[in-house]
Amino acid sequence: MRTGRSRGMRTAAVVLLAIAGLLVPGGPAAGAGTQEEDDEGGPAAPAEYSYLQKAIPGQPLPRHAYDTAAAEAAALPATGGSWQPVGPTNIGGRVVSLALDPHRADTLYAAAASGGVWRSADAGRTFAPAWPERGTQAMGALAAAPDGTLYAGTGEPNPGGGSVTYEGTGVYRSTDQGRSWRAVGLRDSGAVGAFAVDPRRPRRVLAAATGSLYNPGGDRGVYLSENAGGSWRRVLDVPNAFTGAVDVQRDPVHPDRVYAVLWDHRREPDKRTYGGTGSGVYRSDDGGAHWRRLGGGLPTADSGRIGLGIATSEPGRLYAMVGATDGTFGSFLTSADGGDTWTKLPDITALKESQSSYSWWFGKVWVDPADARHVHVAGVDLLTTKDGGTTWTEQDTVHADQHAMLWDPRTPGRVYLGNDGGVYRSDARGDGGWTKATYEPWTQLYTVAATPQDTDRISGGAQDNGSLRSWGGDRFNEYLGGDGLQNLIDPTDVNRVYACYQYGNCFRSTDGGATLTEYTDSTTADRRNWLTPVQFDPVDPSVLYYGGNRLNRSTDGGATWQPISPDLTGGPGHDAYPYGTITTVAAARDGHTVWAGTDDGRVWVTRDLGAHWTRVLSGQPWVTRIAVDPDDPATAYVSLSGYRSGSSQPHLLRTRDAGASWRDLSGNLPQAPVNDVVLSGRNTLYAATDQGVFVSSRDGWRRLGGGLPLVPVSDITYDQVHHRLVAATFGRGFYSLRTD
Structure with a gap:
């Protein structure tokens, strides 16, 4: 695994592996180094990110919560086509017994x-x-x-x-x-x-x-x-x-x-x-x-x-x-x-x-x-x-x-x-x-990036296996080491890509990832999440947003950054793990409305590109994703994580008035974390959960498609041009499904 920006000897790199699940082969691009501790000054051991994401603060994970939610998911009617595995088959992932x-x-x-x-x-x-x-x-x-x-x-x-x-x-x-x-x-x-x-x-x-x-x-x-x-x-x-x-x-x-x-x-x-x-x-x-x-x-x-x-x-x-x-x-x-x-x-x-x-x-x-x-x-x-x-x-x-x-x-x-x-x-x-092994399709993925310009191009971050891409070599190959996390492909230029490893150490490339330039030092943050969010503006992909505990904005493709918010969190946690961070960012198409969510359950909105911020939700579980209606910047959907095991606590919310009021859309979704929400058109929602992907319908939520194993789905992206969903699963690689 590689982490951090200082240069160090290999012995320091080995000690550093206290930070997570941990990959050494491949490594980051030239210019990335290693360090023993994360940038916040303390080591963070494996599982901190996912545990804190899925636990409700102050509560242990309930017994059999996962099994209960799996049974609820299996009982829902299915709709749509069939999910198809799209790799990787050559990367592998954690094997615990033989x-x-x-x-x-x-x-x-x-x-x-x-x-x-x-x-x-x-x-x-x-x-x-x-x-x-x-x-x-x-x-x-x-x-x-x-x-x-x-x-x-x-x-x-x-x-x-x-x-x-x-x-x-x-x-x-x-x-x-x-x-x-x-x-x-x-x-x-x-x-x-x-x-x-x-x-x-x-x-x-x-x-x-x-x-x-x-x-x-x-x-x-x-x-x-x-x-x-x-x-x-x-x-x-x-x-x-x-x-x-x-x-x-x-x-x-x-x-x-x-x-x-x-x-x-x-x-x-x-x-x-x-x-x-x-x-x-x-x-x-x-x-x-x-x-x-x-x-x-x-x-x-x-x-x-x-x-x-x-x-x-x-x-x-x-x-x-x-x-x-x-x-x-x-x-x-x-x-x-x-x-x-x-x-x-x-x-x-x-x-x-x-x-x-x-x-x-x-x-x-x-x-x-x-x-x-x-x-x-x-x-x-x-x-x-x-x-x-x-x-x-x-x-x-x-x-x-x-x-x-x-x-x-x-x-x-x-x-x-x-x-x-x-x-x-x-x-x-x-x-x-x-x-x-040459064929072992069980990679644990955090994120997925796809592009309508080339349906064969898929990228994503993998636990302990770096940022992976389907081009530039084997399908797939690692082009940035560490624990692969946020990946992006410019929707107007397939060669302009972005990739990060843990704690917001992020790179940009103009040649499809063949060469990478780090931009983390250009951003402003006291704390950065294990999976630090980086997102395009929906109209102009040269404009990007990067969330530490403050929100940063770039207008030149990630070369330079400026903070546009104060600390949007309740402050750091009690241990070395960098808690109190932004976990999701969503910009509206109007050019001045931006939404942000945090790991300590807060949702914020600015209507003037950061001059003023309004906190519209607090006291929630971990905010995993915000999706903004492309036609209405005041309409947003918020997905939440945290095991519930029968709790009435919502895990999918909607506002139509910029956060003044909220409606619970959870309905008959399984009582499980929602990791992502995607809006297709004005009326169709797709929710990625620990129990698969679900689609909204007139009579409630339905399980989407067949052929998807019972594995957590960490991230989904929707290709509006080709009407396809691509999903990152935490244990079985990428899957794709056509929605028409």
Whole structure:
């Protein structure tokens, strides 16, 4: 990942990766550098943006809010044509778990964090869907039993990476290579971190129920099923209401010996707790019936997330990566006696840097089955030791942020890796030689830009995969690094494009992105949102608006900027995250009316191009978008985020009198965040939500089109010339639909 404008050494860049989900390959254009902290002076960890956007201030995310809204969305009548995927297929996105088919060579399953399950029959080169489109796309764990049965645990167990860590709907089982799935319990597990299948009795399965990140209780701890998920009983309880089991592993030599990792983790609107007294490693010597907490050098009082690796070639050899409660590196230890006693290994700088300031994002250690001293550790970079932890090397030829690794017993030396860039394969024991999958269509997108001048040109910002474009190379290719956010294409000149990475670090180009010039320093702001809004004037695209906590305006295509507002927010938040920012800007066609919305629930309008501002709404959830009627600058539509779970709080509003009065248009929309609203003509509204896209009609809202997976839609744009919508989804790439 790249962030900021100062120049720095690579070590600073690695430490900087505390800011988000994090991409290193590609990088920004020349002139962009790296820095350890964001421009507001403090680090901001993964997930801050999306969590704050979707949470109502002062309230936790309600239990099952996402599932409830999904059911409401599914019940709405559908209308319109069929959504068509338009890429990217070559970029990938976060992969959290991998499994091998025991009966079919070169057959691999991958779980995308918010993109479902995928199957490869060519050793990880290309993938095809292996999960229902209308099922939850949030995934946590995969496992394949010796008889070929697949288990999938839904809900992402890693809190961070730009997503809101969507919770799942329990455990699912497939007996036909992922063609169909059956729900088999633990629905209230929030997320599932791992499975451990008994190699001697394939219907005997242990599951690590991680629990809700936001709500106490539910299904937490280690559960055992003796009948392939037909029923479950908890065999390892948790000591605290927010403790969950994030990992469970069987000893490959002594399968009755099982290890589990418990972890205290909780997310509140103004606090993040990723460690505590309940965090620790447990062992069972009788297949899971009885457990004891391991000490002997492991922390027993208070720690962050712990990653555990078990050696095959040296029975009893274990490794543990211990995170500190603040997310930094704690210690790396090894045991030679199955975990009874532990020895602390050297605190290597590479270990500390790769864990950055969010060790809770990784928590994985993988031991080469053929060599107990050959160990890989998850981090920003993939770290490798060949001497049992005395020395380490960084592998930065793969995408940043490692989450899953799997050895193929059929092919000596073959290793699969899952990270924020997708799936990689090495035939050199994971010591380099990595090749990336060529077809993996599960990219997490924040924004989309399209142009009526060329329907093949699509651009957008991707979580940890930069700003992507469909031209100038492969379809798609990255032309600005970091976490890709706001992207624009000039509607009168396809070569004039704009792109940003996190916290409003923005660039302009006159040659389609081949060369980029940063303009952030020309703007005025004390705080800039993770997704800082940049918008064209609807009449003259040489006029642009940029929102920090003040609104900036440019009349020369973004070369120079002037502030045209005071601080439109209620001030900064209580922590390092730059809260109190403008989140959406919409200019009217009359040349002097401009609307702005903020993350602290305020809506403003100026009728004289910034000389005077009127606050017309306050006390709302996060304002995601404002759309202005092209024929009437006093008519505007405001979309709001924040989970509701049956609350009567609106999430789509309209005014016809410049904000003097408002009407709630939410109607029968699902009780879910609305991320974007687009007006087509005078009477048709399109709403992009966490549950898909909906269109207004005389008898209420209808679900728009078929073929769109049940995945959050972050952004939509409407091409009036060709009557098409293009959508950015957070987990399944871009989709397009013709509306006529």
